[in-house]
Amino acid sequence: MKKLPKISESEWLVMRVLWSKSPLAAQEVFEQLDATTKWKPKTVKTLIDRLVKKGAVKYEKDGRRYMYYPAVGRDEYVTKERRSFVRRVYGGISKPMLAAFLEDAELSADDISELKEILEQKAEE
Amino acid sequence: MKKLPKISESEWLVMRVLWSKSPLAAQEVFEQLDATTKWKPKTVKTLIDRLVKKGAVKYEKDGRRYMYYPAVGRDEYVTKERRSFVRRVYGGISKPMLAAFLEDAELSADDISELKEILEQKAEE
DNA sequence: CTCCTAAGATTACATTTGTAATTATATACA
DNA sequence: TGTATATAATTACAAATGTAATCTTAGGAG
Numbered sequence: 001m002k003k004l005p006k007i008s009e010s011e012w013l014v015m016r017v018l019w020s021k022s023p024l025a026a027q028e029v030f031e032q033l034d035a036t037t038k039w040k041p042k043t044v045k046t047l048i049d050r051l052v053k054k055g056a057v058k059y060e061k062d063g064r065r066y067m068y069y070p071a072v073g074r075d076e077y078v079t080k081e082r083r084s085f086v087r088r089v090y091g092g093i094s095k096p097m098l099a100a101f102l103e104d105a106e107l108s109a110d111d112i113s114e115l116k117e118i119l120e121q122k123a124e125e
Numbered sequence: 126m127k128k129l130p131k132i133s134e135s136e137w138l139v140m141r142v143l144w145s146k147s148p149l150a151a152q153e154v155f156e157q158l159d160a161t162t163k164w165k166p167k168t169v170k171t172l173i174d175r176l177v178k179k180g181a182v183k184y185e186k187d188g189r190r191y192m193y194y195p196a197v198g199r200d201e202y203v204t205k206e207r208r209s210f211v212r213r214v215y216g217g218i219s220k221p222m223l224a225a226f227l228e229d230a231e232l233s234a235d236d237i238s239e240l241k242e243i244l245e246q247k248a249e250e
Numbered sequence: 251c252t253c254c255t256a257a258g259a260t261t262a263c264a265t266t267t268g269t270a271a272t273t274a275t276a277t278a279c280a
Numbered sequence: 281t282g283t284a285t286a287t288a289a290t291t292a293c294a295a296a297t298g299t300a301a302t303c304t305t306a307g308g309a310g
Contacts, residue, residue, distance in 0.1 A: 008267055012213050026287080043269050045288080050267090064276055065287060078214055082225060085210045088137050089203055093229060095236040100207060101223060102243045111220040112248045116241055118227045123237045133297060151257075168299050170258080175297090189306060190257055 004072055004080055005054035013037065014047045018057065019074040023067035129197055129205055130179035138162065139172045143182065144199040148192035 007015060017032045018024060024032070030044040039047075048068055051057040059066040083093075090097045107115070132140060142157045143149060149157070155169040164172075173193055176182040184191040208218075215222045232240070 006266090009213060010268065016216065039268095040270065042271070046268090046270070049289085078222075079225070079229075081210070081214050082222075082229070085206070085214075086226075088134060089206050089210075091141065093226070093231065095230075095232065095239065097203075097207075098226060098230060098232075098236075098240055099243055100204070101211075101218070101226060102240065102247070104204075104207070105218045105220075105223060105247075107220065107223075107244075107247055109248060111223075112244050114220065115223055115227065116244050118224055119232075119237050119241050119244075122227070122230075122232055123234060131296090135298065164298095165300060167301070171298090171300070174259085 004077060005056050007051070007054070007056060007077070011047055011051055011056070014044065014051060015056065015070060015074075015077070018068060018070045022069035023060065023062075024069075025062070025065050025067055027065075029068065129202060130181050132176070132179070132181060132202070136172050136176055136181075139169065139176060140181065140195060140199075140202070143193060143195045147194035148185065148187075149194075150187070150190050150192055152190075154193065 013033060013036070014029060017029050021032075026045050026048055027041065029048060030039070030041045033039060033044055048057060052059065052068070056070065056072050057068050058071040059068045061067075086093045086097060102115075138158060138161070139154060142154050146157075151170050151173055152166065154173060155164070155166045158164060158169055173182060177184065177193070181195065181197050182193050183196040184193045186192075211218045211222060227240075
């Protein structure tokens with residue numbers, strides 16, 4: 001698998017927007033983020049530009065503006081981040097970590113059954 | 126609860142050492158890290174100094190050197206990081222995230238039972 | 251008492267990140 | 281066709297980070 005560029009905290013918010021809907025113009029990305037951040041349009045544009053430079057976002061022309069879309073898959077990224085997180089914080093995936101996550105979660109009965117099933121699956125290996 | 130200072134990627138490695146054993150002299154911290162990093166002693170010292178400045182590490186004198194120890198609890202930190210991780214990456218704790226963690230984990234039969242128990246506990250709430 | 255040496259203190263410096271502002275340019279409207 | 285305006289391109293600038301090197305000083309070796 002290819003090396004995925006590092007995405008900073010702020011850049012993640014931009015990626016999340018593009019992963020949820022794309023292609024989007026810079027202006028539209030800004031609008032999506034306006035609710036949750038205090039960023040100015042220029043700030044959002046800078047973040048997008050950096051993501052393009054890093055190769056995490058691509059674009060196509062649409063008249064005088066660019067329409068941006070993710071160049072990397074959300075799932076790959078999430079997996080990478082999840083792993084680097086557990087390595088950094090717990091030194092590797094571990095039961096105490098999972099326990100903490102589970103305890104911290106708000107789960108519906110359905111969610112709980114599904115997760116239990118995953119565990120049962122694993123028990124069989 | 127008090128505000129916990131931000132700890133960078135590299136600083137985490139230092140904290141992990143001190144959380145596992147302390148107090149330690151800078152030299153000793155370096156020795157612990159030498160196996161897993163390519164850092165020079167001076168680099169480790171700089172990281173320690175920054176952690177002291179941030180208030181994450183304290184020290185006491187021991188002759189002409191300092192013995193360092195964590196000023197913040199590992200558990201608080203891990204909780205904080207875990208939450209900021211899920212917020213950033215998943216936008217909040219979620220079942221898909223937990224499922225991914227569980228699937229990615231290497232678990233013993235005992236671990237699995239324990240985790241299932243946690244889930245059952247949650248089911249009752 | 252003097253000098254070497256190991257710690258600590260100070261300084262360095264490029265890169266990344268957060269957060270924009272300024273400048274150039276292509277259009278759409280008057 | 282000249283001009284206001286929306287976009288893009290370029291530039292800004294401080295703080296944090298990664299990764300040390302150099303300078304200073306106190307204690308131990310001779």
